[in-house]
Amino acid sequence: xxxxxxxxxxxxxxxxxxxxxxxxxxxxxxxxxxxxxxxxxxxxxxxxxxxxxxxxxxxxxxxxxxxxxxxxxxxxxxxxxxxxxxxxxxxxxxxxxxxxxxxxxxxxxxxxxxxxxxxxxxxxxxxxxxxxxxxxxxxxxxxxxxxxxxxxxxxxxxxxxxxxxxxxxxxxxxxxxxxxxxxxxxxxxxxxxxxxxxxxxxxxxxxxxxxxxxxxxxxxxxxxxxxxxxxxxxxxxxxxxxxxxxxxxxxxxxxxxxxxxxxx
Amino acid sequence: xxxxxxxxxxxxxxxxxxxxxxxxxxxxxxxxxxxxxxxxxxxxxxxxxxxxxxxxxxxxxxxxxxxxxxxxxxxxxxxxxxxxxxxxxxxxxxxxxxxxxxxxxxxxxxxxxxxxxxxxxxxxxxxxxxxxxxxxxxxxxxxxxxxxxxxxxxxxxxxxxxxxxxxxxxxxxxxxxxxxxxxxxxxxxxxxxx
Numbered sequence: 001x002x003x004x005x006x007x008x009x010x011x012x013x014x015x016x017x018x019x020x021x022x023x024x025x026x027x028x029x030x031x032x033x034x035x036x037x038x039x040x041x042x043x044x045x046x047x048x049x050x051x052x053x054x055x056x057x058x059x060x061x062x063x064x065x066x067x068x069x070x071x072x073x074x075x076x077x078x079x080x081x082x083x084x085x086x087x088x089x090x091x092x093x094x095x096x097x098x099x100x101x102x103x104x105x106x107x108x109x110x111x112x113x114x115x116x117x118x119x120x121x122x123x124x125x126x127x128x129x130x131x132x133x134x135x136x137x138x139x140x141x142x143x144x145x146x147x148x149x150x151x152x153x154x155x156x157x158x159x160x161x162x163x164x165x166x167x168x169x170x171x172x173x174x175x176x177x178x179x180x181x182x183x184x185x186x187x188x189x190x191x192x193x194x195x196x197x198x199x200x201x202x203x204x205x206x207x208x209x210x211x212x213x214x215x216x217x218x219x220x221x222x223x224x225x226x227x228x229x230x231x232x233x234x235x236x237x238x239x240x241x242x243x244x245x246x247x248x249x250x251x252x253x254x255x256x257x258x259x260x261x262x263x264x
Numbered sequence: 265x266x267x268x269x270x271x272x273x274x275x276x277x278x279x280x281x282x283x284x285x286x287x288x289x290x291x292x293x294x295x296x297x298x299x300x301x302x303x304x305x306x307x308x309x310x311x312x313x314x315x316x317x318x319x320x321x322x323x324x325x326x327x328x329x330x331x332x333x334x335x336x337x338x339x340x341x342x343x344x345x346x347x348x349x350x351x352x353x354x355x356x357x358x359x360x361x362x363x364x365x366x367x368x369x370x371x372x373x374x375x376x377x378x379x380x381x382x383x384x385x386x387x388x389x390x391x392x393x394x395x396x397x398x399x400x401x402x403x404x405x406x407x408x409x410x411x412x413x414x415x416x417x418x419x420x421x422x423x424x425x426x427x428x429x430x431x432x433x434x435x436x437x438x439x440x441x442x443x444x445x446x447x448x449x450x451x452x453x454x455x456x457x458x
Contacts, residue, residue, distance in 0.1 A: 139305060142302040215313070217385065219310065230429070
């Protein structure tokens with residue numbers, strides 16, 4: 001009973017620990033949604049907390065982060081939990097937070113300074129939409145070439161990727177389920193790629209059909225899944241693995257739907 | 265005199281071999297060299313999709329190209345479908361560290377987009393087609409053959425991706441450092457304990 005009262009009192013009278021905890025949870029959830037692996041999140045948070053003379057213990061999940069801060073003497077503990085936002089890979093935030101975590105130690109930043117820097121990082125612009133569409137379509141054509149495609153196959157892979165990515169962006173905007181967005185995109189892309197076969201321009205032996213959906217492969221969850229497993233973060237590793245498996249099934253479903261349409 | 269004839273014949277022979285083989289070898293390896301460009305473009309495309317800092321784009325392209333080039337060169341020399349991507353990703357992982365120091369961005373920003381051109385899309389596609397066939401087909405005549413190729417393709421996909429992610433973190437596994445910031449050639453073999 002007495003210890004419970006003590007903890008309550010500590011929680012109330014130490015705004016600095018609370019402030020720091022909120023900040024660190026913000027960093028942790030940001031890293032998680034931007035596509036960092038689990039070990040990097042743990043190291044970054046512990047690096048920053050040691051610069052404030054706090055000891056941090058973490059539970060990191062795919063959709064939430066639980067953080068417990070302990071002061072130097074070990075007589076004060078503050079614990080808090082934060083749910084992550086929508087996952088969306090953004091390496092600009094990952095890179096920015098990584099650079100910042102070293103500056104925090106070297107220049108002894110305050111909590112407010114770090115919050116300002118995080119605001120700045122979150123406001124950083126993305127690549128223009130048309131640039132993303134063109135570059136990813138070029139990547140689709142490149143995939144087709146690597147798999148042995150000729151110029152007509154590459155053109156169809158380019159167009160298919162362009163339309164597929166456009167459909168994906170639009171369906172994300174309309175707040176469909178993430179896996180459903182991938183299904184729509186895969187369906188649209190393979191409809192375009194299959195048109196090449198139907199018109200007799202592209203050669204089915206050159207894998208134009210499959211390379212047109214390769215832009216949808218969940219590369220970041222897949223690689224992070226295995227790197228988590230190697231690091232011993234088995235739980236998050238399995239979750240990421242299952243997540244990328246569902247994405248792959250959504251892609252397969254899209255492919256199947258167009259194969260059904262074209263009676264292939 | 266006999267010696268001279270022998271030597272001139274030898275030189276002629278050598279010349280003939282060089283002329284015969286060199287251009288053929290170059291022509292033979294042009295498709296492999298071409299993969300450098302296309303894997304590079306694919307890596308840059310994914311880098312843009314992942315919104316990397318603009319200063320790293322060119323280096324991701326180079327890394328992706330080098331990884332793809334290594335993979336296809338090894339496959340050309342008869343290395344297996346699983347080992348070749350592993351070696352390619354090891355090249356990417358090793359080079360991502362000097363690039364990370366030079367451009368001030370963590371190594372995953374470089375190696376994840378660069379690895380993606382090596383993800384075995386065609387094997388995964390064949391595995392999936394095989395699975396669909398297995399669902400629809402209960403004929404005992406070709407069931408076993410479809411099952412065999414499906415399992416073969418599926419295991420290839422699994423092990424290639426496992427190899428890719430292990431290859432990329434080889435530098436960290438070998439040096440046992442917490443961060444690439446501490447990675448210097450001089451202190452390569454002593455474990456940092458603090």
